Amino acid sequence: MARVNPDFRNTLLNYGTEDFSACYNCGNCTAVCSLSDENNSFPRKVIRSSVLGLEDELITTVDPWLCYYCGDCSETCPREANPGELMMSVRRYLTSRYDWTGLSQLFYTSKIWEIAAIVFLALVVLLLFVFFHGPMTTELTAEGGVKLNTFAPWKTIELGDWIMAGILSFFLLSNIFNMYLKMVVKNKMKIPFRFYFTELWALIFNFFSQWRFKKCEPREITFWSNLKSGKYNYWIVHFLLMSGYVILFTMIVGFLGWFQTETIHRWYHPQRLLGYYATFGLIVGVIYFSVLRIKKQNEKSKHSHFTDWTFLILLFITAITGILVHIFRINGLPNLTYYLYVIHLMVLFPMLMIEVPFSKWSHLAYRPFAIYFNNLITRARNREKN
Ligand code: SF4
Numbered sequence: 166m167a168r169v170n171p172d173f174r175n176t177l178l179n180y181g182t183e184d185f186s187a188c189y190n191c192g193n194c195t196a197v198c199s200l201s202d203e204n205n206s207f208p209r210k211v212i213r214s215s216v217l218g219l220e221d222e223l224i225t226t227v228d229p230w231l232c233y234y235c236g237d238c239s240e241t242c243p244r245e246a247n248p249g250e251l252m253m254s255v256r257r258y259l260t261s262r263y264d265w266t267g268l269s270q271l272f273y274t275s276k277i278w279e280i281a282a283i284v285f286l287a288l289v290v291l292l293l294f295v296f297f298h299g300p301m302t303t304e305l306t307a308e309g310g311v312k313l314n315t316f317a318p319w320k321t322i323e324l325g326d327w328i329m330a331g332i333l334s335f336f337l338l339s340n341i342f343n344m345y346l347k348m349v350v351k352n353k354m355k356i357p358f359r360f361y362f363t364e365l366w367a368l369i370f371n372f373f374s375q376w377r378f379k380k381c382e383p384r385e386i387t388f389w390s391n392l393k394s395g396k397y398n399y400w401i402v403h404f405l406l407m408s409g410y411v412i413l414f415t416m417i418v419g420f421l422g423w424f425q426t427e428t429i430h431r432w433y434h435p436q437r438l439l440g441y442y443a444t445f446g447l448i449v450g451v452i453y454f455s456v457l458r459i460k461k462q463n464e465k466s467k468h469s470h471f472t473d474w475t476f477l478i479l480l481f482i483t484a485i486t487g488i489l490v491h492i493f494r495i496n497g498l499p500n501l502t503y504y505l506y507v508i509h510l511m512v513l514f515p516m517l518m519i520e521v522p523f524s525k526w527s528h529l530a531y532r533p534f535a536i537y538f539n540n541l542i543t544r545a546r547n548r549e550k551n
Pocket residue numbers: 187188189190191192193194195209212241242243244245246247248
């Protein structure tokens with residue numbers, strides 16, 4: 166028998182939802198949802214489980230991850246129970262349940278803990294620079310640029326990047342494994358081994374494209390009319406932001422020797438073009454999503470959790486300091502380059518360490534994995550039926 170948690174409503178309120186107890190289970194939200202189907206019927210079922218306190222049922226369901234928060238359900242709910250925001254809060258709650266360290270729960274439910282963790286990690290970076298930085302030479306390269314690699318040798322920074330990437334990958338992957346245990350193993354699904362390979366495309370495709378975002382629109386409108394009317398703006402800007410983030414992460418972790426050079430390449434060199442694309446994506450994305458959140462004009466931007474703002478602010482400072490380091494470096498301003506470089510890493514490091522495995526950006530991994538697990542479950546069920 167399913168265990169009932171009578172205090173579950175309060176638990177979800179801690180993760181940012183508004184009171185959803187007005188829901189009278191009419192099912193209108195599921196009827197209007199363009200992503201809900203007969204295999205995954207939501208959000209009504211998720212709301213029902215939340216109202217009844219069926220915590221175990223929620224922990225094992227994939228449905229909250231299949232919602233991309235278009236807000237249609239909230240707009241049309243006759244009881245103003247705000248099902249879209251509830252789905253968002255359930256995702257935050259699930260993230261904290263997959264995370265075995267308990268850090269995600271702390272960061273999602275306490276501003277103080279999140280800010281303290283950011284400050285702590287920033288100070289660690291500062292202290293490392295105070296004790297281990299190279300000479301702050303004012304001598305410039307033959308092209309008039311700053312000798313950044315003398316102050317912060319790329320091999321040393323790259324070693325730090327690898328350690329950071331190893332730690333955050335370990336946490337994120339172990340949390341995803343926990344998600345797999347809850348969604349697939351706990352549901353007692355027998356998945357034929359070959360499905361894990363044949364469904365891999367869904368994982369890869371959805372990770373890079375976040376395609377369901379685009380599907381979170383009215384179904385009768387064509388792709389081109391949606392594009393012209395701006396219906397896909399959200400997906401396009403989200404894609405810019407995400408791809409900029411992934412490119413920067415790949416360059417600093419995998420190709421720092423190529424990225425952090427003292428040679429000043431021409432503007433059309435791939436190193437500069439990739440850097441410009443990534444920075445453009447981050448800045449446009451941060452401004453676009455911040456304006457939406459400030460204006461609160463549509464459902465999905467009306468309700469901002471403090472972790473939404475923390476993430477946008479960290480991303481903005483990272484992008485701006487990165488641009489300034491680049492400008493000061495190529496214009497031969499050594500001290501400004503060095504100080505800005507330290508500040509840049511003091512923001513970048515906590516952002517990656519906190520946001521990727523424990524907070525806002527973990528959904529970039531959880532969503533495609535949820536779709537992958539869902540495909541495995543659906544195929545296994547269909548196979549059993551036949
Ligand atoms: S959330 Fe609103 S639309 Fe959905 S079942 Fe409840 S009352 Fe109906």
